[in-house]
Amino acid sequence: MRKPDIALVPSFQRPPSRVAIRRATTYEQDLAAMICETLREFDLRVKDKTVLLKPNLVGLDPLGVMNTHPCVIAAARESFLRLGAAQVLIGDGPAMDRDTEAIIESVRLREFAGPLARTFVDLNVDDVKRVALSTRASRLKELFLPKTVLGVDFLVSMPKLKTHHWAGVTLSLKNMFGIVPGSCYGWPKNVLHWAGIDSSILDINAAARPDFAIVDGILGMEGNGPIQGTPKPCGVLVLGDDPVAVDATCCRVMGLRPEKVKYLDAAGTMLGHLDPEKIQQLGETIGSVRTPFAVLDAFERLRQPNGGVWN
């Protein structure tokens, strides 16, 4: 069982975070070997534990440009099993369409990850438990969250590298919107919009902070994401033990300033590290994989001045 109370730690008390950038140009390469090798570097304690992979499954996506690619999900699952996890579940609660099975079939998840009847958890219709929101970033005092999410030993957020029409970017923190159950809050989870997207992201992640993040940046999405954007090859996987640090690193890879993303800036105070000085970089440097993403006019302020220079 995870301990949600450790989610909120002031930055100055939090140990440095580690983020690894791996170059991966196609989904056909041996991603399991790459992810497994990287996970070993993090020395994760997942032996005999139950792991939940939370990909970003937005909607019907036969071309594989909007959802976390099934190859990455399957590779992560295999990697955690190789590391000795007793069980690796895959779960999400898509926001716009209640036929979750249709979405996982459209992304061909079964084809890559094997039979899903006992492995996949539709978080929209899981049993729920009340969680009081101590952060109170939004007006929400409580959320009813899936017992599977609250009960697993190790939670992994697995977003796709995308820009977002309302939030600027959608990465491992925004991806956690998908744990909020549609059976309680609807399709879409409109109560979160009314409470404020940025504030809700903070509340949800404080209540169920991911222990690890694996971002599918092999093919990202720029512009009018998360659904109607343009595919953007970026050729990376970004992995780390701090979702805030992972998202900050992804922003820098995308040529964006994380401190200008409202929810990330706030998350940097209590949920993880935004400051590059507090992030130990493994693998590729940011500068070597940097791929500027187009953003909507409303988010031009996120851009690095002079194109951005990160090492």
Next chain:
Amino acid sequence: MTPDEKKDSGPVSHSNDSLFVSDFCLPFLRKSQNADGGWGFHPGSESRVEPTCWAIWALQASGDTLVSAGILDRGFQFLREAQLVAGSWAASPEMTTGCWVTSLACCVLTADASSHDAVAAGLKWLCDDWPRDSAPWRRLLARFSSEHKISAQDDSLRGWGWTPRTSSWVEPTSFALLLLARAPREAWPSGAEQRRELARRMLYDRMCPGGGWNCGNPMVYGVAGEALIVPTVWALLALREEPTRPEFVMSLDWLEKNVKDVRGAGSHALARIGLEICGRKWPTTGATFADFYSRNEFLQSVPVSAWACLALSDQRKWLTGGTPVRVPEYAKA
């Protein structure tokens, strides 16, 4: 082996949908009822209002002789006891605020003679629950918002939201309209007629440009949205009193054209319900329920199994209903 045990003897590979439903889905629903009378979304999960409604509806409509009166009575009892003081129903037992499942619970309880007071209270709660987005001051504020130009929808039209004090969406609005169509007029609270008219107009306003509906954004992030099977079916069923209206016909055409691409068992079942109740023929070629089951075992979903039963139900009046379905005396015994 009893007939029930014989039928429950494991997953099946039926090419005949009716046999699959009678041999697998109905026994699955019967066996999934919890001790408290309700159903969870999956076998063994906690009882919730929504799956309980679908299960009762499906078992009632099935005419299955193995469905005893006790199963349904305990289901009705669970629903009555789950009603909140305000007259609404909450999505989960721990929740204290009512929501969209109120429409479903009332729809199901209209068939139970001893639940008429509960239905009346639920109807009143629904008609008093106005979404927040279309309040006049909200619409005024929205005119000055940068998001104003993204959607061309008419915010003066109001339906129902998933949760109180939020926005109008297609599915909860459709469920409320289905309830109003099912409940006797004399049970309608004051203002129900006005709510119904606004909601119907709202649904047409939110239709996708090519017909059909998604959750309720015909413009998604500034671009024309694509329709989805599930909300399209519920909207069509809610609007089927005007079957010749061009928008209705266009949306029904969209559904008919897209059933061949359905990828989930839930959409498959609902598409069949929608097409057949709206007078179109279900294509005889294509995937069967057994095909869908072999993929992901319906993700062990009680609602999906219930929708499969409803799709194959001989009693097409299950949706309009209103009259208690009497369980045969021999079944009670």
